[in-house]
Amino acid sequence: MNLKDKRILVVGLGKSGGASAQFLQARGAKVTVSDSKRPEQLANEIPGLLDRGIAVETGGHGERTFRGQDLIVVSPGVPADSAPLVQARVQGVPIIGEIELAAQFLQGRIVAITGSNGKTTTTTLTGEILAASGFPVAVGGNIGTPAISLVDQTTPQSFVVLEVSSFQLETIQTFRPFISAILNITPDHLDRHGTLEAYVDAKACIFENQNATDFCVLNADDSAANALTSRANCPVLHFSRRTEVPAGAFVRNGKILFRDNQSEREIFPIEILPVAEITLQGAHNLENVLAAVCMASLAGCPAEKIRDAVRAFKAVEHRLEFVAEIAGVRYFNDSKATNVDATIKALESFPANIHLILGGKDKGGDYSVLNTLLHERVKRVYTIGAAAGKISSQIQQAAEIAPAQTLERAIHLATAAAKPGDVILLAPACASFDQFQSYEHRGRVFKELVRALTVGK
Numbered sequence: 001m002n003l004k005d006k007r008i009l010v011v012g013l014g015k016s017g018g019a020s021a022q023f024l025q026a027r028g029a030k031v032t033v034s035d036s037k038r039p040e041q042l043a044n045e046i047p048g049l050l051d052r053g054i055a056v057e058t059g060g061h062g063e064r065t066f067r068g069q070d071l072i073v074v075s076p077g078v079p080a081d082s083a084p085l086v087q088a089r090v091q092g093v094p095i096i097g098e099i100e101l102a103a104q105f106l107q108g109r110i111v112a113i114t115g116s117n118g119k120t121t122t123t124t125l126t127g128e129i130l131a132a133s134g135f136p137v138a139v140g141g142n143i144g145t146p147a148i149s150l151v152d153q154t155t156p157q158s159f160v161v162l163e164v165s166s167f168q169l170e171t172i173q174t175f176r177p178f179i180s181a182i183l184n185i186t187p188d189h190l191d192r193h194g195t196l197e198a199y200v201d202a203k204a205c206i207f208e209n210q211n212a213t214d215f216c217v218l219n220a221d222d223s224a225a226n227a228l229t230s231r232a233n234c235p236v237l238h239f240s241r242r243t244e245v246p247a248g249a250f251v252r253n254g255k256i257l258f259r260d261n262q263s264e265r266e267i268f269p270i271e272i273l274p275v276a277e278i279t280l281q282g283a284h285n286l287e288n289v290l291a292a293v294c295m296a297s298l299a300g301c302p303a304e305k306i307r308d309a310v311r312a313f314k315a316v317e318h319r320l321e322f323v324a325e326i327a328g329v330r331y332f333n334d335s336k337a338t339n340v341d342a343t344i345k346a347l348e349s350f351p352a353n354i355h356l357i358l359g360g361k362d363k364g365g366d367y368s369v370l371n372t373l374l375h376e377r378v379k380r381v382y383t384i385g386a387a388a389g390k391i392s393s394q395i396q397q398a399a400e401i402a403p404a405q406t407l408e409r410a411i412h413l414a415t416a417a418a419k420p421g422d423v424i425l426l427a428p429a430c431a432s433f434d435q436f437q438s439y440e441h442r443g444r445v446f447k448e449l450v451r452a453l454t455v456g457k
Contacts, residue, residue, distance in 0.1 A: 004028035012075025016098035019146040076167035097171030102147035108158030115183030133301040166202035176209040181217040185224035186341035239290035268307040318443035328420025335443030337427040346427035360430030362387035371398035382410035
């Protein structure tokens with residue numbers, strides 16, 4: 001892609017938008033950034049862009065801004081069907097996302113991982129296994145480091161491990177992973193996609209450009225993910241914690257094995273998993289490990305290197321992250337639980353005595369599916385944010401509810417009620433954007449508030 005002197009508009013000034021704008025400008029493009037946020041909300045980003053000669057439009061998207069562009073690069077948070085983009089398509093302007101832009105320049109082989117839950121843990125672990133095996137590795141994407149920022153780190157020998165979201169996959173054109181993986185599919189982002197079918201279709205875009213020389217990895221235990229087997233254009237391997245699969249990673253007699261068309265080999269006993277780390281407890285994290293084992297084996301990683309990397313794997317921030325124990329009460333930060341299924345997995349990681357903080361910006365989820373677990377394991381639910389009313393109406397028969405409005409008040413109410421041996425768990429089942437900048441921001445605030453507590457019970 002020749003960028004010199006091209007007029008390029010970047011829509012959305014998040015992490016990927018800012019990184020895209022700087023990448024394009026450095027390669028000679030005439031770049032404009034447009035964001036609907038007010039200037040004061042972007043005070044940290046704007047000066048650096050202006051210093052580079054990048055034009056910045058804030059407070060809305062002007063119709064004229066979208067005219068006469070050679071290319072438009074859309075950040076994941078911007079709906080692909082927004083009016084200015086629809087009009088630009090009518091005028092014949094090419095529109096791609098940051099992940100597609102990166103694909104034009106990244107060297108090496110791409111390992112792309114998507115799913116409703118577990119993406120970040122699996123992406124991080126897969127990258128660590130590849131690195132432990134001696135491969136040059138770059139890790140990024142939806143995990144926090146924009147893919148476009150990795151370009152200069154890559155060589156033809158690199159593996160580029162990317163977490164990719166449904167929003168990013170909506171705008172691909174040529175993006176082609178060597179290995180793609182869909183970990184699971186449960187209702188999420190229905191406020192954006194509209195229907196579960198549209199959400200599934202967006203996820204399935206991950207393998208639309210693959211061919212017979214590539215691989216796709218699917219969860220045999222997840223009906224929605226497994227149903228996509230027939231839509232793949234490449235050889236499909238599966239992972240399963242429940243049954244042996246014809247090709248892929250599975251569990252037999254307490255051991256993880258990998259099987260391909262030629263052979264079967266033992267990778268390691270399940271007992272070596274660092275179960276003392278709460279982030280690798282629970283069936284969902286065994287699935288994440290199996291997915292990583294499958295991808296690493298396809299990439300050529302030796303069994304002993306896979307074993308060593310899994311054993312050394314540490315907690316990923318904001319994913320069932322242990323924060324502190326105060327007066328016998330343990331606090332866990334699972335701010336990344338931004339949908340109902342992720343909250344189910346968090347609840348399944350503790351047997352009982354949970355004080356659960358729920359709420360935020362609703363994404364179209366059905367909170368009533370939590371009711372069985374709430375009844376069995378949760379002492380009280382503390383609701384926060386914009387979705388509090390909807391949540392309360394759907395779970396009121398299953399648990400005692402304490403309306404808390406804010407995260408700070410929820411923590412103080414839960415701390416006052418908890419007894420030694422109890423767990424206070426932030427697993428909100430919602431997006432963060434009503435009260436926080438991101439789920440990371442929400443998680444950091446939770447940890448700061450917990451660590452500031454005085455032990456006076």
